[in-house]
Amino acid sequence: MNKRVLITGAAGFLGSHLCDKFIKEGYEVIAMDNLITGDLKNIAHLFKNEFFEFHHHDITKFVHVPGKVDYILHFASPASPIDYLKIPIQTLKVGSLGTHNLLGLAKEKNARILIASTSEVYGDPLVHPQTEEYYGNVNTIGPRGVYDEAKRFQESITMAYHRFHGIETRIARIFNTYGPRMRLNDGRVIPAFIGQALRGEDLTVFGDGLQTRSFCYVDDQIRGLYNLLLSDYSLPVNIGNPNEITILDFAKEVIKLTGTTQKIVFEPLPKDDPLQRQPDISKAKEILNWEPEVSRAEGMKLTYNYFKNLSKEDLQKSEHKDFSKHIK
Structure with a gap:
């Protein structure tokens, strides 16, 4: 009998790629999403697969899944x-109530659970690069605190369930990831730059552009998450690409990639926006036998081609497809 995996946030960027990965590996996939930010188009190609089912559900409410569940991935x-500043309360609830509900389900089903944490638990770091032992520099009451603290609480309650109830838990601290199925209008650096380039707009850089990010291609990220789930390590693990670049230099790379002639314009830096972001992936290398394989040049070419092919649909209003018959 195939093993069953529950993936929450399954219609989102990383969630949908995880669905693909586990179907490919021979699992039965139970996909769950309330579709606040997810899009059924990301998983529509799986609807006819006999080993895939979709449940339209908000995990901040009680979560029930009939039958056995071997693994849970909380994404x-x-x-x-743009999303968590628009829906701050829901962001806090999904990280707290939602995580609590899924840990309860993991306890009931005797399932192993992997939670998607984030590099944002490090805040605007005073340690560089960031190791898993660094506790972070986070503004709990700033506008970004609703996301940062939701993820920090998520890690705390996960470790509490691990220590008190003996639940098998895994924690992935995910650094900036990109690739197909990101939303052009989601406000993150890569889709923002590519969207501006496709629309013929100048590229907006916040601050002086000397803040850094480290971008991991989605295929590498999914491989790291899969390895982590199947590992025996219960403490947090950074999964990201340590190849660091300034936002200003990255904007120049995007202009070169897209062959556009836009200028770079500067806007004030948002409050609490981290000035440095680079993962130390020593643990991932040692414990998971994992490191990124896709170069930024290769990954960005694949990502740009994806957005370019979808641009007419995504930059304009498109006909809505009815997926309601697939919702359970």
Whole structure:
């Protein structure tokens, strides 16, 4: 009998790629999403698969899944500033109540659970690069605190369930990830730059552009998450690409990639926006035998081609497809 995996946030960017991965590996996939930020188009190609089912559900409410569940991957959360600043209460609830509900389900089903944490638990770091032992520099009452603290609480309650109830838990601290199925309008750096380039707009850089990010292609990220789930390690693990670049230099790379002639314009830096972001992936290398394989040049070419092919649909209003018959 195939093993069954529950993936929350399954219609989102990373969630949908995880659905693909586990179907490919021979699992039965139970996908769950309330579709606040997810899009059924991301998983529509799986609807006819006999080993895939979709449940339209808000995990901040009680979560019931009939039958056995071997693994749970908790990826239900707004992940972009545009989303979590627009729905701050829901962001806090999915990280707290939602995580609590899924840990309860893991306890009931005797399932292993992996939660998607984030590099944002490090805040605007005073340690560089960031190791898992660094506790972070986070503004609990700032506008970004609704996301940062939801994820920090998520880690705390997960470790509490691990220590008190003996639940098998895994914690992935995910650094900036990109690739197909990101939303052009989600406010994150790569889709924002590519969207501006496709619309013929100048590229907006916040602050002086000297803040850094480290971008991991989605295929590498999914491989790291899969390895982590199947590992025996219960403490947090950074999963990201340590190849660091300034936002200003990255904007120049996007202009070169897209062959556009836009200028770079500067806007004030948002409050609490981290000035440095680079993962130390020593643990991932040692414990998971994992490191990124896709170069930024290769990954960005794949990502740009994806957005370019979808641009007419995504940059304009498109006909809505009815997926309601697939919702359970």
